[in-house]
Amino acid sequence: MFDILGMVAALNRPGLLVRTARYGLDDYRRDVHLPRLLATNAPVKKGDALLRLMDIERELNDQRVADHAEYSFARHIDILIAIMGETRLLRAGNAPRVH
Structure with missing residues (x-):
């Protein structure tokens, strides 16, 4: 079984990309940004969205390297911001609830 959060943690991108994406993270709004980035208006589950974003990011990174x-x-x-945002949402949804 694969671990999507482990896949995100294993991403190794240049610091400039990561730092720049972090600046946009607080402004990430799933309902606004995700449909544009994934080219769909259909609702997408958090894990599914993250997998699709990871595929897009891999293609972009291949283009960057080449x-x-x-x-x-x-x-x-934009894609890295969305990955960070979706990761944050996924972690928040999996966090143990304190009563």
Whole structure:
């Protein structure tokens, strides 16, 4: 069985990308950003959204490493913000509840 949070933790991206994405994290709104990033208006479960975002990020990183002309730094940042936001939501949903 794979661990989606472990996959996120294993991401190793340049510091500039990560630091820049962290600046946008507090403004991440799932209902606004996710439909645009995933090109769908259908509701998406947290884990499913995170897996799809990870696939998109992997493609963007491959483009970055290959110095591909179609690579978009801004889109990469948007996707990383969403990954961080979805990870935060997933962790909050899995946190033990204190009564």
